[in-house]
Amino acid sequence: MNHIIVQRKEGKKINEEAEWLLLVDIKSSIKEQIGGKKEYKTVYQTFKGDEYVYCTSNDAIMRLLHKHNGLVVVDRGRMGNLHHAEHIDYEKGKMFFDVESNDYIEIIGESRKSIVKEYFKKLFGKP
Numbered sequence: 001m002n003h004i005i006v007q008r009k010e011g012k013k014i015n016e017e018a019e020w021l022l023l024v025d026i027k028s029s030i031k032e033q034i035g036g037k038k039e040y041k042t043v044y045q046t047f048k049g050d051e052y053v054y055c056t057s058n059d060a061i062m063r064l065l066h067k068h069n070g071l072v073v074v075d076r077g078r079m080g081n082l083h084h085a086e087h088i089d090y091e092k093g094k095m096f097f098d099v100e101s102n103d104y105i106e107i108i109g110e111s112r113k114s115i116v117k118e119y120f121k122k123l124f125g126k127p
Contacts, residue, residue: 005061006052009034009043014053018060021052072119075108082120090117 002023008015014034027047031040034053041053055061062079065071070083080095087096090113094104107113 005055005064006044007055007057007060009051009053016057016060018055018057018064019052020064021046070123072116074105074112074116078105080105080107080116082116082123085120088116088120 003020004023005018006021007018012034021044025046025048026044028045029042030045032043033039034041034043044052044054046052055064058077062073062077065079066073070081071079072082074080074095080097082095084097085095087099088094088107089096090107093107093113095107095116096102096104107116
């Protein structure tokens with residue numbers, strides 16, 4: 001592992017978007033109380049002077065992973081990897097990883113189906 005998923009610290013606030021941080025870019029870390037809570041977080045400081053905290057937001061992580069590696073959000077809290085999709089049945093709302101063994105994940109909602117279809121087309125040039 002040479003990256004971790006972090007969120008940029010902006011003053012006393014944490015940015016909602018997650019991003020990758022190269023481990024070699026970390027200069028040091030400190031423990032800091034964030035957001036007025038009694039909870040302390042490790043703040044990673046980079047050589048460029050930026051500060052980050054380890055990302056624990058599931059939504060932020062899913063949005064980041066959606067941008068990379070063929071992962072697409074198919075429903076709240078669920079993702080499917082398009083690189084491993086053997087077949088997508090948009091009528092039944094299923095992304096099959098193995099049709100023969102009936103291994104699939106459900107795609108819930110029409111808006112999600114159209115997002116999967118669009119992303120699949122961009123990734124592989126086919127519907």
